[in-house]
């Protein structure tokens with residue numbers, strides 16, 4: 001089984017996909033650190049990292065820009081002196097604002113959209129906008145060419161398709177009927193005004209507290225000038241996803257349901273002709289014994305060490321329970337491996353402590369960047 005540096009060979013973008021809570025943020029940061037340690041300039045774009053991890057990456061007070069992780073923190077970890085680790089916490093709203101600024105004809109058009117109440121709601125709530133903005137930022141950084149590798153920690157969506165569909169959904173929204181109604185001069189707006197439904201609008205205004213209708217048409221009119229720019233951009237973002245430089249790593253847990261999900265993600269990525277690099281199964285429990293121990297024997301052995309029957313009984317029960325979970329994990333991972341044909345499955349054990357700093361990430365990397373043989377030895381030895 002190859003290691004992460006092998007599966008990322010020649011790639012410039014690594015998208016970590018998977019459902020939330022499985023260790024996706026941790027894995028993304030660890031991959032970025034590991035590749036920086038091998039001499040690359042790497043930026044990890046992360047979402048909602050645990051506070052302590054954010055602190056240790058120096059992310060606590062930054063906006064939507066990449067910041068370099070203090071090289072002193074990394075000095076023990078960079079085998080190759082050229083490597084750099086950068087990190088960025090994604091802010092979907094700020095990215096959307098920047099996109100509007102880019103596509104607006106002039107400062108006035110920009111401000112009309114940015115200050116519009118409808119826009120302010122939409123930019124937060126637009127379905128898939130978080131996914132889209134993540135890719136938008138990825139696209140921007142990739143175009144700038146400052147980094148050798150970008151690692152994207154995707155928003156915790158239940159469905160990998162949310163992510164693949166995001167550019168399409170944004171353009172559909174922009175091109176969609178909802179917008180056209182307001183953009184076309186002969187559209188809904190004109191007709192409503194013409195028919196003297198002013199009463200309705202006045203009532204509406206009273207209910208929502210501001211002139212919703214005026215805000216809506218103003219927003220859509222200001223936005224209409226940007227439609228082409230957005231569409232073109234979304235198209236390029238889509239192409240980048242499918243490009244040779246880009247690959248997907250699916251992160252999952254070792255339990256039945258997360259494994260099913262990983263199999264599903266894999267099939268969807270293949271269906272959409274994306275480059276699939278492999279699966280990282282995180283928090284795997286490994287067997288500490290080679291066959292299921294008998295409670296009585298185990299208790300006796302532990303009691304000999306601890307000198308306390310009660311305690312020894314508890315420890316033995318715990319160990320047997322843990323062993324059952326480890327057996328189950330192994331079976332799930334076998335099933336995963338079979339479903340993926342020959343695509344790599346990389347296992348990372350359940351560590352004793354939370355992973356919230358460079359040291360913790362380095363611990364994860366002993367597995368991500370080890371040969372399969374080493375990994376097994378590390379986990380069981």
Ligand SMILES: Nc1ncnc2c1ncn2[C@@H]1O[C@H](COP(=O)(O)OP(=O)(O)O)[C@@H](O)[C@H]1O
Nearest residue numbers: 020021022023024025026283349350351354355
């Ligand atoms: N292999 C591991 N062993 C022990 N704890 C882990 C491991 N991987 C992640 N964690 C911890 O699990 C929690 C969730 O991880 P996180 O990366 O934030 O998940 P996600 O981004 O998928 O929601 C964090 O507290 C993290 O430190």
Ligand SMILES: [Mg+2]
Nearest residue numbers: 024025047048
């Ligand atoms: Mg996360």
